[in-house]
Amino acid sequence: MKRTTLSLIAVATALAAITGFAALTAPDGTVPVHPIAKLPVPVERSSLLCPAPSTSEVAETVYTSYTPTAKAGTRTEPGKAAPGKAELKPAQAAATPVDDKPKKAATAKAPATVAQPGKPVTAEANGGTAPALTGSATGALAPGWTVQQTTVVPAGGARGLLGVSCTAPDTDFWFPAASTAKDRQDYVHLTNPDDTAAVADIELYGPEGALPSQLTEGIPVPAHSSVPVLLSTLTGEAAKADVTVHVTTRSGRVGAVIRSADDKLGSDWLPASADPGARAVLPGIPKDATSVRLVAYAPGQDDADLKIQLVGQSGTIVPASAQSLHVKSGMTAAVDLPDLTRGEAGSLLLTPTDPKKATPVVAALRVVRGKGDDQEVAFIPATSAITSRATVADNRPAGSTLSLTAPGETAEVRVTASAGSEGGTSVSKTFTVKGGTTTAVTPPVPDGLKGSYALTVERLSGGPVHAARTLALPEDGIxxxxxxxxxxxxxTVEVPTAKQNLSVLDD
Structure with missing residues (x-):
């Protein structure tokens, strides 16, 4: 073989490595390009942030940390990935520009390090001084790593069951369904996982538009620290029942989630809505919901007109109580949906009333169960579809309900219950979710379960699937x-694989 041919081979190999495909110029001037196969490769690092769970002295918090087993078909098969580790560490409590009092130090125990995929580990923290947590997972423990923080506050103004899946750091968050009302105490918790300080901006939007802010320089969030900010202190405007919160960062990144406490309805966490979109799915409305309130916001320049539909177990219907919602640009809109479920679990689907005018929105639901003094509240944000796999930890032998919604085509999903935190054997079950319906089921329970367990949902075929888990832990009639x-x-991430074709070099 000629030396020039060898040189061409070397150049071709380099091009293949850089661009993901091999292409050489043949003598006739053509460039043969070969299709590239993309294989899923497990991510090598994941980060999660958990907010400080409560300020109540009677709070009882359980952390559950879990990594699912590797998926078949990934380039790195189970047992071949680097062992890695998954651990959480306490964050420092920092003062805010509107509350510069020094914070009390805490030494709560963080969840134990996950030793292997497929088995959850748990830890407890009681009282009101448990700190926020920052954590990372590497190697075989990084793909799909999740942490659930579940807190029971049996009495007091913040009583309730508060659950949150710890969030990944980001630079942009939307929170419809927040409030600055006098009977609400809504705190946005900002947690910085990095070695350098972050600066965050918090904007509030009510029914008439943006609320004037008392902070113009941003909120500093020191490295490895967490800052809770009471929303009502950010503006001098009169109290608003329905507010949309927009959190962005000028520098760095944070985890953000809102803890909401209502004097009459209890408390829970409000996670961020999915990114603005013309369609929104809000899954997991319990069948016995006594009150459902929809809150939406249009961040763009155009108003949004939304068709409201309930995706139930028997099909999709338009509720008689509210068939549509007009959302003005830059303003928060809300509507009550009484008698929405009528004893049938479901999910809410929002679509443009005019398909030709698709205006992006963000949305969330405030859902109430019970009546009178025995009421409890939870929040359901608009949620993106599960394209491949999703996991939720801290499921109990009783009290867990899994909702699966297929707003379009019929879909098939596999639900896997992990081994228990203290013992048990993993089991799986396949469900077919008919298009335009919601399937609410009691999830499979591991054989010989001891402790709590995780649920992993995998979409096997068909259309998009949206999912939610309800955890019910009744206490004293509430x-x-x-x-x-x-x-x-x-x-996983898709990485192209190159395939060389040197036949064009033949003399």
Missing amino acids: PMFTVQTLSDDRG
Whole structure:
């Protein structure tokens, strides 16, 4: 073979490595390009942030940390990935510009380090001084790593069951369904996982538009620290029952979630809505919901007209109580949906009333169970579809309900119950979710379960699937509950593989 031919081979190999495909110029001037196969490769690092769970001295918090087993078909098969580790560490409590009092130090125990995929580990923290947590997972423990923080506050103004799936750091968050009303205490918790300080901006939007802010320089969030900010202190405007909160960062990144406490309805966490979109799915409305309130916001330049539909177990219907919602640009709109479920679990679907005018919105639901003094509240944000796999931890032998919604085509999903935190054997079950319906089921329970367990939902075929888990833990006649929506865990990334074709070099 000629030396020039060898040089061409070397150049071709380099091009293949850089661009993901092999292409050489043949003598006739053509460039043969070969199709590229993309294989899913597990991510090598994941980060999660958990807010400080409560300020109540009677709070009881359970952390559950879990990584699902590797998916078949990934380039790194089970047992071949680097062992890695998954651990959480306490964050420092920092003062805010509107509350510069020094914070009390806490030494709560963080969840134990996950030793292997497929088995959850738990830890407890009691009282009101448990700190926020920052954590990371590497190697085989990174893909799909999730942490659930579940807190029971049996009495007091913040009583309730508060559940949240710890969030990944980001630079942009939307929170419809917040409030600055006098009977609400809504705190946005900002947690910085990095070695450098972050600066965050918090904007509030009410029914008439943006609320004037008392802070113009941003909120500093020191490295490895957490800052809770009471929303009502951010503006001098009169109290608003329905507010949309927009959190962005000028520098750095944070985890953000809102803890909401209502004097009459209890408390829970309000996670961020899915990114603005023309369609929104809000999954997991319990069948016995006594009150459902929809809050939406249009961040763009155009108004949004939304068709409201309930995706139930028998099909999709337009509720008689509210068939549509007009959302003005830059303003928060809300509507009550009384008698929405009528004893049938479901999910809410929002679509443009005019398909030709698709205006992006963000949305969330405030859901109430119970009546009179025995009421409890939870929040359901708009949630993206599970394209591959999603996991929620801290499921109990009784009290867990899994909602699966297929707003379009029929879909098939596999639900896997992990081994228990203290013992038990993993089991799986396949469900077919008919298009335009919601399937609410008692999830499978591991054989010989001891402790709590995780649920992993995998979409096997068909159309998009949205999911949520309801955890109900009644206490003293109060139907305490919390709802966690499931988002795709993004445990893998697609990496192109190059295939060389040197036949064009033949003399």
